[in-house]
Amino acid sequence: MKIKAAVLNGLHQPYEIEELELSEIRDDEVLVRIVASGMCHSDDVVRQGYTEYQMPIVLGHEGSGIIDKVGKNVVGYEPGDHVVISFAYCGHCDSCLTGLPASCDDWNHLNFHGKRKDDTPYLTKSDGTPVTRFFGQSSFSTFAVVSPSSLTKVDKSVDLRLVGPFGCGFLTGSGTVFNGLRPEPGSTIAIFGTGAVGLAAMMAAKISGCTKVIAVDIHDHRLELAKELGATHTINSKNADVKEAILELTHGKGVNYSVDTTGVNAVVRNSIDVLAVGGSVAPVAAAREMEINTTNDFTMQNRNLVGARMGKAVPQLSIRQMVDFYKAGNFGFDKLAKFYTFDKINEAAEESLSGKVIKPILIMDETYAPEA
Incomplete structure (x- = not known):
């Protein structure tokens, strides 16, 4: 045809x-x-x-x-x-x-x-x-x-013009949190990059009960939107030392979880450095090769590097879940x-x-x- x-x-x-x-x-x-x-x-x-x-x-x-x-x-x-x-x-x-x-x-x-x-x-x-x-x-x-x-x-009342991104970007972002990191209620998380994947991860963190959801970006207008969608704190990394700011927000401990959606090596590095002892990081963007000291960065800190291709999701479950969250006003x-x-x-x-x-x-x- x-x-x-x-x-x-x-x-x-x-x-x-x-x-x-x-x-x-x-x-x-x-x-x-x-x-x-x-x-x-x-x-x-x-x-x-x-x-x-x-x-x-x-x-x-x-x-x-x-x-x-x-x-x-x-x-x-x-x-x-x-x-x-x-x-x-x-x-x-x-x-x-x-x-x-x-x-x-x-x-x-x-x-x-x-x-x-x-x-x-x-x-x-x-x-x-x-x-x-x-x-x-x-x-x-x-x-x-x-x-x-x-x-x-999906139900025929759902606007098909909106939900296509549930098949990749929003699936990856939310699934990385829900299925990959699985944060406990009361835990803390930093999301690096507030594009579609990052904001989906941030909304999932809010739904999961994270009490501090920290959005990091270089665009103020995106950070304002992040606040509107549930970020408890925002950091413009052009104007602030990200590690210092996150340590201050977490009483010197660092965050329990972090997600990098930028693929920029310096930002990926930050997403590791801001972790607390026992923390977990999920890098989801296409990044260039970079050096990681597995002993200092992970082993001695009991940290975890979590892979979450496509948010480790079963699309037929996760997409319907996102639709339900949207209808409830949470996504x-x-x-x-x-x-x-x-x-x-x-x-x-x-x-x-x-x-x-x-x-x-x-x-x-x-x-x-x-x-x-």
């Missing part, structure tokens, strides 16, 4: 809206009409060449939409279901069976191989050039062929969003990179309206 998609034809290039051919679904696949898609830093990581992918490629991995067709072997989904699209997983390896689908044995192939297992493409140009699929969906498009494991059904993620029409994708990318917008969301289906 013919679809429209934002194609990246080369590194550092603008997105180009093109007509592509999307292959027919197979028996174990689902066709989703994309209503909207969030833009995530991981999309730009590919665009800037920090990871290698075959070009041309259609990016996008925070899609939401309505199921159009299901393969005959698919159970639990039917046309008309409203869904959020997240990562794909096999469902039967040891990690999947023990509730850790983000550690799936087949993770890389399902999400980043870009083609089917028989090497046929999902997407092609009119001249037959194959186009690489991204993160199991390529949601910068009007339709996507996905695995059922990528889908989470105000909608305050981070700005909508753009699909043809404004390059403007959205620019405003995201500049820090002007925290969570750009592209609207592919402008006729959509949530049900009352």
Whole structure:
């Protein structure tokens, strides 16, 4: 079928809206009409060449939409279901069976191989050039062929234009706290970086009962929003010594938990140095190599370095949980969003990179309206 998609034809290039051919679904696949898609830093990581992918490629991995067709072997989904699209997983390896689908044995192939297992493409140009699929969906498009494991059904009263980022950015941020760090009520936490991932982590920390939730950033307007969403304290690291400020806030002990969402080595270093004895840090951003003294930084302080790919989440559980928190007024993620029409994708990318917008969301289906 013919679809429209934002194609990246080369590194550092603008997105180009093109007509592509999307292959027919197979028996174990689902066709989703994309209503909207969030833009995530991981999309730009590919665009800037920090990871290698075959070009041309259609990016996008925070899609939401309505199921159009299901393969005959698919159970639990039917046309008309409203869904959020997240990562794909096999469902039967040891990690999947023990509730850790983000550690799936087949993770890389399902999400980043870009083609089917028989090497046929999902997407092609009119001249037959194959186009690489991204993160199991390529949601910068009007339709996507996905695995059922990528889908989470949501109530039709939920605004599909908002919830696509639940599939990655907000899932990663909140899940890192809920599933990775698991802070106890009354504990303290510092969140470095107040973008979408950081603010989701911060809101999760507030829900978890942390009594001191410290947001660290270099942008005052983001720190103001962090206060509005639940930060008990904010620190502008341009104007203050972060370690000194956090030690003062915690009576010289340091925080029990910290999350780095920046990937900046000096900031990652700070996220370790501000930990109390026995504290845990979760670095979730793509960072360059850096030196860590395992003895001094961790062993002698009884500290923990926690990995939490995709927030160690089961999307079908965590996405519904975030929806419930939002309905209860505890997860105000909608305050981070700005909508753009699909043809404004390059403007959205620019405003995201500049820090002007925290969570750009592209609207592919402008006729959509949530049900009352």
